[in-house]
Amino acid sequence: MANVPADRKYTREHEWAKAEGEQVRVGITDFAQFQLGDVVFVELPKAGARVTSMKTFGVVESVKAVSDLYAPVSGEVVDVNAELGRTPELINQDPYGRAWMLVIKPSDPKELEQLMSAADYERLIAQAS
């Protein structure tokens, strides 16, 4: 049964978004990494790039699949996790912690509130299984 921490919000495309003061930290869920299998590569934007809510910001590749990554909120990318370039398997090992992908300075604080709660996301993935 996939792990779904209660301290953050979720998208239908299996990203998580955690408020950290004015900023939002983003990654993919335990369910997503399990579906993908062994992650081999992740393509992320550079700091300074702009992202738009529910538009793609990058790509995550496993041995058998490629998935788009969707921005949970719009805004400016202020930090990108450089460790993932060297050690993409972190995404399988610690998707909610060390394998965070981006930190975004959101342009519209309401977008975060509109995302799914942990309970709603749990229901979504229960249907998918």
Added chain:
Amino acid sequence: MPAARAPYERLIFELSAPGRLGHSLPACDVPDPDPAAHLPKELLRADPPGLPEVSEVDVVRHYSRLSQLNYGVDTNFYPLGSCTMKYNPKINEDMARLAGFARLHPLTPDDAAQGALRLMWELARDLAEISGMDHVSLQPAAGAQGELAGVLMIRAYHLARGERRKKVLIPDSAHGTNPASTAIAGYAVVQLRSDESGEVDLADLERNLDEDVAAFMITQPNTLGLFESRIHQITELCHAKGVQVYMDGANFNAILGLTRPGDLGFDVCHFNLHKTFTTPHGGGGPGAGPVGVKAHLYPFLPAPVVVERDGRYALDGKRPQSIGKLQAFWGNFGMLVRAYAYIRTMGPDGLRAVSENAVLNANYVLRRLEGDYERATQGPCMHECVVSARRQKRQGVSAMDIAKRLLDLGFYAPTTYFPLIVEEALMIEPTETESKETLDAFCDAMARIAEEARSSPAAVLEAPVTLPVRRLDQALAARRPRLTWTPTAPGAGP
């Protein structure tokens, strides 16, 4: 393959010793053999390239040993769906190697290449007859290029009529090259659902057909091995909206002499000569992917086109509306010779027998497997069948595990995890060249694996164990790609 002795593990570079040579070149018979006499020094490389230094004996032994690490159709049964791994006739190899074909330069004047041009012209005519199309281009180098050519011709056709349509419809069961080729041609792909029987969902098709759709691409029979029985309705619905219909010819082995895309309403189709027409797979190519069109698309064919007048053949490059070229010269001529030889060997009755026996063999395998594996479709299949290993998955054994266990038992694996719409899919295409004995041996092996899955799954999960290598770490290969050999430190050993 001989498994008893220790498998051969070397790379050619590891056999290299300074000063060994495997070549034989004559002394220079013209003055000034030193390139420095003719070229500025800064253009010349100071060091020779780092190729291995090995003797001819080393090379022959090394590559002969490497070949023994492979399965091939010549040694093993390949039940791969949609690949048509049928027997590759040896006479085709002899014919392709005739000096008049193999040693002919592509820019030889037409008058001095009449044999080659006539062969191409006749092959194009034969493929047109087999498919019910009006014209065929032999230029595309592979099925994927044939698809690209087809979609680009459809694009040119619409543009010539003043229309800039933006979408192409493709079923969710389609082979990956279909959406890829379509995307390269600049179209947006709209995926259509298949219905419960596995055929195209007509309601979904109708819902999505509009005048912004350029084409509908479909494989016939489809990738579940089913003949799309409502095909006339499909092509009529498409044509009513000005949509062109493309047939992916990967499954042509099912329909030779029985039905023809041109008679079903298709506007374009491609052929995979390395499937239906026996040109060898070669470990991954070369292939050839000719494309056939109805008359309205003739102006857009890749250039040049082989034409005939008064018994003389020529390459006609004056094609102002052509989509251009897919490769530099005229086509994979060496493969065209092989396909031509095959068609002449079989004749019309032989080709029909090919499809009849391909269908018979696939249905026999399906009947023998359906006790242990879930059928993905109902009723008779065409030349290939799809079963699901869903039952085995619940016992902890996946389609991939079954594939690996088959390798242990001396068979190449079927296609796995395709089509994407079937869970734990195993797609099996026996082809007509296999005997009942081989099919029985394969089905017995599949039954044995199903039994192992039930009672002793370790044998399946640990497979393969009899091959030169065990299961290989794909994740490591992708995370830390090592794509070239580098010498180890001196003294470290091979």
Added chain:
Amino acid sequence: MRYISNTKAQQREMLGVIGAGSIEDLLVRIPPKARLGRPLDLPPAMAEMDLVRHLAGLARANASADDVACFAGAGSYDHAVPSPVNHLISRGEFFTAYTPYQPEASQGTLRSIFEYQTMIAELTGMDVANASLYDGGSALAEAALMAHAATGRETVVVSRGVHPLYRQVAETYGEGPGLRLRAAPLGEGVTDLGALRKAVSTATAAVVVQYPNFFGCLEDVAAAAEIAHGAGALLVVVVDPMSLGVLVPPGRLGADIVVGEGQGLGVPMSYGGPNLGVFAARQELVRRMPGRLVGETVDLEGRRGFVLTLQTREQHIRREKATSNICTNVALCALMATIAMALLGRQGLRRVGELCVAKAHYAAARLGAVPGVRLRFPAPFFKEFTLQLPRAPERVVKRLLRDRILAGVPLKGFDRAYRDCLLVAVTEKRTREEIDAFAAALGRAVA
């Protein structure tokens, strides 16, 4: 029918197991009106010896390089094919093998492709090479698409020294993605660097030069690299692998992507196909490379093994997001090249290049000495050169066929500006006698 194993009795037995009365019962899904109601209108089946006679007749109607001394080039060359190549690639486990998607049963193919990738990377001076593409033209097209995807820019500046047929393939492939190809003119047979500098801008994804170029001339690749990189564009170099035993490889001159035609390495000319598309790139671009890649890994017991890797770039996984639709490589042709390169080895490929240079320069001198004939360009050349003739080159070629010489490739069909020119190629196989005979025959033909 010798390719169908089952007898009528076995067919009946199988129908019995299936529970069908006849094969027709299995075809019920095909609507009756879709059924072809007649046999295919094709010539009747031929017995093997009749087929051989028929095809031998068609083969004889061609002037092959066994019948004539071949001085034609332009992307297809009469280089020597070492004798073991054909024997080895004719082993059934190589030529009847499938694509190595089940790596445990395909280590022979995979290991030989890994060797091929290594040798091509080494020859071109690049970091990584793929398992091959269809031919030089489609390899150039794929390089253009890759540069477009990597830079986000839409224009590709292509020197007029690049093979015109390769350029046409790139234009065809570029239609869909909206690539714009701009031409950079030549001056004296090589790219006019001043004009190139003006043609390149921040809208340029890549600059393409060929080395040696279509006319045989050697380009200043390093200068083209400086111009491309100065504008943030990639440099794509189209090469002749046969020259890389002698010439400085493009990887040392600033190339970002190297493509070319590898047919000279053990692959028969075969009237233009199948060929061998060479493709190599710098390390940073590896995840954008089209085509198959073989990588080294280990198995469960730590044993070295090889697999197709980075497959998620490919069509069967990326589907409509794939940046290329290529599905096959030309594995068997790549194997021919691998074996040829192993046999030639370090010293042999250099010697082949030296012979080509010496013989081509001897030929250029002898042919250029024929009254009315001159070498068209002053630039240095490797094995091909362009002659300006006082008579229509197509007629000269036709006339010399009677002397059993294929004199070269008339350039009128490629570029009307050179309609009085003939492109002549001289490989290591051309003897002094053949060259002298060519000069004599040319003298007669233009007198």
